[in-house]
Amino acid sequence: MTSLDNTDAIRRCDPSGMARVIASFPRQCRDACCIVNGSDIPASYRRRYHNIVCAGLGGSAIGADIARSYLADEVKIPIFVNRNYTLPAFVGRNTLVIVSSYSGNTEETLSALRDARSRHARIIAITSGGKLKEIAMSNSIPVVTIPPGLQPRAAIGYSLFTLLDVLSTTGVIGDRTKEAHEAIGLLEKMKDTMIGISVCSRKNIAKKLARHMYRKIPVIYASQEHMDAVCTRWRGQLAENAKTISSTHLFPEMTHNEIVGWEEPEKALKNLIAIILRDCGDHPRVSRRMDIVRKIIKSRGVEVIEVNSRGRGLLARILSLVYIGDYVSLYLAVLNGCDPTPVESIAYLKREVSRR
Numbered sequence: 001m002t003s004l005d006n007t008d009a010i011r012r013c014d015p016s017g018m019a020r021v022i023a024s025f026p027r028q029c030r031d032a033c034c035i036v037n038g039s040d041i042p043a044s045y046r047r048r049y050h051n052i053v054c055a056g057l058g059g060s061a062i063g064a065d066i067a068r069s070y071l072a073d074e075v076k077i078p079i080f081v082n083r084n085y086t087l088p089a090f091v092g093r094n095t096l097v098i099v100s101s102y103s104g105n106t107e108e109t110l111s112a113l114r115d116a117r118s119r120h121a122r123i124i125a126i127t128s129g130g131k132l133k134e135i136a137m138s139n140s141i142p143v144v145t146i147p148p149g150l151q152p153r154a155a156i157g158y159s160l161f162t163l164l165d166v167l168s169t170t171g172v173i174g175d176r177t178k179e180a181h182e183a184i185g186l187l188e189k190m191k192d193t194m195i196g197i198s199v200c201s202r203k204n205i206a207k208k209l210a211r212h213m214y215r216k217i218p219v220i221y222a223s224q225e226h227m228d229a230v231c232t233r234w235r236g237q238l239a240e241n242a243k244t245i246s247s248t249h250l251f252p253e254m255t256h257n258e259i260v261g262w263e264e265p266e267k268a269l270k271n272l273i274a275i276i277l278r279d280c281g282d283h284p285r286v287s288r289r290m291d292i293v294r295k296i297i298k299s300r301g302v303e304v305i306e307v308n309s310r311g312r313g314l315l316a317r318i319l320s321l322v323y324i325g326d327y328v329s330l331y332l333a334v335l336n337g338c339d340p341t342p343v344e345s346i347a348y349l350k351r352e353v354s355r356r
Contacts (some may be wrong), residue, residue, distance in 0.1 A: 002335055003201075013339060014339065014340055018241065018333075023196060024057055025326070026184050032157050032160070035313075042264040047122075049077060049096045049122070050092075051240070052095070053098070053121075054080070055082045056082075058153065059112075060106065062159070062232060063156050065232055066230075067164055075173060086174075097123045099123060100159055100163070101128070102128055103127075103129075104129045104131055110132060114212070124143075126146065127145065153240055182311065186320060191323070195207075210328050216303075218247070220274075220277065221250065221251060221277075223279065224286075230277055230321045238325075238328075240343050241330055241333050252285070262302070269302050275305050275306075
């Protein structure tokens, strides 16, 4: 098995520099906080909306998922993340539709943009360029332009913090500067002392997790309240970076169905590992359910690892788990001997779809 403390071995598995990109996540978040200030969002967009729809796919949607989870206790109107060609029937003149495509060429997102225009919704685009920017500019739709050159999943700092700033600029939420600074400071500290490449395996929780997950199928659980998007992020990063299939579910719902599934097929259970993402803000009854579920799964002979969030504020705690998962996916890619950057199956699928 490759030594995760061998930086040369990591570089050989990572010729495109995904490790460097993940390490730059805190700086990306800090840079993203300044982007919206330079965008031309008209004052008329600061109004009361009935609902908000964030249209995007993959890496361009996960920032919206995190924002929705983070703001769930504060925003009094629904925030819906739309991963489809069409928008929900409730979208209309009193809807703010934020269309996000990092490349600007995601066909489902461009279709959703057309749908939003036909419904006369208020629209703001977040993109690095492509057709989305062209269409938006030619139709006087405000555009928040983010830097190009990254994999969409690696641009989560831009997609999340520009979205939060858009929501603040339009009056949906208050200023988030204090919470952002705490979260970014925590991420920088975690990189340097807990999860970064220079931190040895003995002290590195992400390297330890990757070794436990090696040649296993991870089943990842978290609370529905604020950590559901973190589960989604872990699953996506393990798939795209480590080329590893995984499964996710949420508390308390999984205690009403999936927990029974930890019985059969008995021979296959040895190939699984359960990861429970925990937060100090989890509902006390959910925490109790997590304790019981851990015992049940362990009684089936399956390893269970708990990962606790860090930080004081909710945004910091959410992003601490996101950052741990990103590094886990990098280290697992190294152990699997695969380049974390290319996503050949997605590229193939896009080519095939474009032929029809």
